[in-house]
Amino acid sequence: MPERTHEFGLYGARGIKGHEAVARRLDALAGYIATPITAKRGLLARLHYLTRTDHARAAARAAGLTVTDRTLKAWLDGKRSPSKKNLDRIEQAYRTVRRHNIARYLLARLNREGRGTRVEIHPLNQSQVPRPRQRVVEFRTLNVRHWDRIVEAWAADNLQALDDAWVDQIVDLGSQWGQYEYVTNIGFAA
Template identity: 45%
Template structure:
């Protein structure tokens, strides 16, 4: 794990581990139904999405939705409404399936036919750190290639150790000051 800043907040610096920022940035690329599961429209859209394919039924199973076919049909026909716990599980199943369905597209977009993606890395916020304790680091913009399949797979599996390994590989390209970017305030890209 990169990051010899073991006591990041000791001098009032604020940031997150790069792996966390990487996972959050990938997560922000996933879009879906805007209506909440508590609205009729949001619930109906999630049910339609989940019942279109076998993968949707598998996602519902992973989320712990175990109802009879008759109950499921009543939900689809809007004759009955799932209880709060099942609505929450339906929402979790929807986002799980959505993430799995867009993973391939994310890899394609981020790899950009081998050209990679330009990533803006913003270092930790040192505005609250006394000047004598501040590190002299600035935002960096680097082209990242060859790691996106691993990054998306790690994000999908919620494998923070692998995301951390990918982040280490990304910041090694920065050069000798790479360790200053093991924790960041944010990262972003346009893909």
């Protein structure tokens, strides 16, 4: 079995870790609010999402948004504006709560009752690598049937666990799986 890449990019190859590409795709499927938090509409949308129920407020507090109810009300009424630090906390709490809320739905869609989801793996970019050092790496597809660990690690924002779960899946590519540790893109739909 091949080892993990130790000096990626040494000869000019470009790409990102496979688990980062998977996280980006799951983030896209999560459907975050598109309006930036710096706009009033984006801030209010996030605050409404985090404060619409007692359960949502508890999840926001657990995710790091630890301001008083009075401050939240002032932000919602437009009487005060959050500081840059609090804007970052609101954004982080929103993403954490949204990931947690949508994880079960995504898991059901990706597992598809045991049928799984086809994943397209676009190999790393070797255009800057000298010709003798280039290796033959081609576009691959893989049917991932068990997304449980991947989605759980993504929802918890645990990158190491996500990396381990993704590597466990790409090992199914056979002896060449190490060539797909770094990729330009990973695509799948749910």
